[in-house]
Amino acid sequence: MTAVRPWLPRAVPLALLLAFHALPWLRWDGRQAVLLDLANRRLDLFGLTLGPGDPGTVLVLLAIAVTALALLTHLAGRVWCGHACPQTLWSGAFGTVAAATRRWLRPGWRQQAVQHLLWAGLAVWTGISFVGLFSPIDSLLARAAHAGWSGWELFWVVFYAAATWGNAGLLRQQVCRTLCPFARLQPLLHDDHTPRMRYLAPVGEPRGARPAGLGGIHARGRGLLDAATAQDYVFRAAHPALSGGRARFSADRLGDCIDCGACVQVCPLQLDVRNGPQADCLACGDCARACAQVQAQQQFAGTLIVYRSPARDTGARTRWLRPAGILLLAVLAALLALLLGPR
Amino acid sequence: MPPPSSIATERRLQAWGGVLWPSFLVACLATLLLFAFVDPLQLARAGAPGHAPSRELACTLGFFAVWAITAASSALTLCLVRPRAPADDDEPLG
Numbered sequence: 001m002t003a004v005r006p007w008l009p010r011a012v013p014l015a016l017l018l019a020f021h022a023l024p025w026l027r028w029d030g031r032q033a034v035l036l037d038l039a040n041r042r043l044d045l046f047g048l049t050l051g052p053g054d055p056g057t058v059l060v061l062l063a064i065a066v067t068a069l070a071l072l073t074h075l076a077g078r079v080w081c082g083h084a085c086p087q088t089l090w091s092g093a094f095g096t097v098a099a100a101t102r103r104w105l106r107p108g109w110r111q112q113a114v115q116h117l118l119w120a121g122l123a124v125w126t127g128i129s130f131v132g133l134f135s136p137i138d139s140l141l142a143r144a145a146h147a148g149w150s151g152w153e154l155f156w157v158v159f160y161a162a163a164t165w166g167n168a169g170l171l172r173q174q175v176c177r178t179l180c181p182f183a184r185l186q187p188l189l190h191d192d193h194t195p196r197m198r199y200l201a202p203v204g205e206p207r208g209a210r211p212a213g214l215g216g217i218h219a220r221g222r223g224l225l226d227a228a229t230a231q232d233y234v235f236r237a238a239h240p241a242l243s244g245g246r247a248r249f250s251a252d253r254l255g256d257c258i259d260c261g262a263c264v265q266v267c268p269l270q271l272d273v274r275n276g277p278q279a280d281c282l283a284c285g286d287c288a289r290a291c292a293q294v295q296a297q298q299q300f301a302g303t304l305i306v307y308r309s310p311a312r313d314t315g316a317r318t319r320w321l322r323p324a325g326i327l328l329l330a331v332l333a334a335l336l337a338l339l340l341g342p343r
Numbered sequence: 344m345p346p347p348s349s350i351a352t353e354r355r356l357q358a359w360g361g362v363l364w365p366s367f368l369v370a371c372l373a374t375l376l377l378f379a380f381v382d383p384l385q386l387a388r389a390g391a392p393g394h395a396p397s398r399e400l401a402c403t404l405g406f407f408a409v410w411a412i413t414a415a416s417s418a419l420t421l422c423l424v425r426p427r428a429p430a431d432d433d434e435p436l437g
Contacts, residue, residue, distance in 0.1 A: 038399045041382065055379030062372075135399070152399040171356070178353060179360035181368075 013089050020086075021125065024132030036134050057339065064335045069182075071328040074189040075320065077196050077307070081183070082284035087175050090126070090168035091268070094119055119169050120161070127161035173268045177280055187279065192311040193319055197283050199274040201230035204257035204304040206249050207237060207274070216256045216300030225255070238275045256300045263287035263305060273305055283307065362421055366413035373413065374406045 026033035028047050035044045043050040043058065050057055069080055081088060097118045105111040131153055132140055143149055149157070167175055176183055190196070202224040203217060214220065225233070233255075236243040257274065264272045266286040271278050273287045288305040295303055309318065383401035387394070396404075 038383075038402050039397065041378075041398070052379060052382070055376055058375065058379070150397070150399065152397070152403045155403065174353070174356060175360070178357045179364050181365060 012083055013092050016084055017089050017093060020089075021129045024129055024137040032136055034133055035136065037136075038134055060335055060339045064332065064339065067328055067332045067335060070189055071325065071332060073186050074191075074194060074322075074325050074328060077190070077194050078186060078281070078283040081176065081186075081282040087167060087180070088282065088284070090122075090164060091172045091175075093122060094168040095172070095268075097122065119165060123161040123165040123169075124157065126164045127157035127159070130160045131156045173282075176282060177269065183280075189324060191322060191324065193309045193316075193322060195307050195309045196277055197273055197281050197285070197287065197305060197307055198277065198310075199234075199263075200304050200306060201225070201234050201274070202227060203255060203302070204274065205230045205233035205237075205255045206247065206253070207233070207257035207259040208249060208251075208254045209258055209260075210251040210254055212298070214251055216295075216298070216302075218301040220252060222253065222255075234274060234276065238272070256295065256298075256302075257304055258294065258298060260294055262290040262294050266290045358421060362414055362417040366410060366417040370406060370410035370413045373409050374402070377409065378402055378405065 023034055024032065028044070031044055033044065033046050037044070041052045045061075048057075072080060098115050101111050101115040101118065105114060128140065128144070129137075134156070135153055140149070140153065171179075205225055217223065233247075236246050240246055263274065264270060264287075266289075267273070268282065268284060268286065269280050271281055273281070285307065288303065288307065291305045292303045312318065383398045383405055384396075386405060387396045387401040
């Protein structure tokens, strides 16, 4: 079985985090590559220099970014949310720091203190990198050594650090669930050909613990369940109170899900991907990676969680050009013509 | 089912976030547009004659002024879309 796996390894969020902090240090033709110089009212953008009378270009650039994000989501699902959104990157980094301090130190005030100290360091560094996009970063850092920041620089570093600390350290994925406008709007861009994180119920169901060494359904020759039966088992497992409890199966009739709960445990939003597609799912792929690991340990044939479109299940070929995509491409082309065309 | 306290927390978070966050995004865009056309120093001179602030300070204050306005708009929307308080059920019918 081939599963499309467009989720990217953990290296990508790390690379993007480093790219943000490297951005103010980037030089272009002897100048800072990205600098919105407030004092002189000019914007440097990789060799492009914009003055006060030219807000149209910035608006077109913003519109291009928004349209490209919509097109990406339409074609590839929520890859932005799971892998590139600053909220995901920073809460991931804060979570990694918290997990590392818990591994190294015994829980208690000392672990808490170290964790918050590291969080504060990360937040302040983020604030400095951010202000470095508005005030030349080399001079900003040079003046930091002898407390030479102006009031507004100090204010924005503190403000941005506090916002980072609150959003990434305290609110985490609450932001994705309750505050993010894109999370609410993105279902409009989805159709049957848009991939999403999905559990292969005909392979996995009925789920359950079993003695080791029985082999997967392919080794046992059990075959796949039909979709309706698989859905019935999923419903019974998800709503035991409504369905009168879960049915018991002999070990050789079980599907490949051993009901270990690893997929729910690693999910940043504590969703159970087995209960069907969920609006809150960020498509980060953590569940799929955890499940693939367990399946490999059990020496089962494949994976139970895949990133693919519902249309693929019905055997339809993926259509890349669909009405919403064509519309977005047209808008993108028009914006690019506006940006690059003659004035 | 999450415990009621976490539902209450989530509601509060949604109310505060729903007011502050969209207004922040719109304020960023509005400030960008405002100061693309208007020199922040000119605005500062008009708003506070006699003081000599820097452009950065004027931009910072301008941003928060715009954010306050957009947040007020978000807060009013929140008030209007909230369900009315339930009528007093103890009142006898007829």
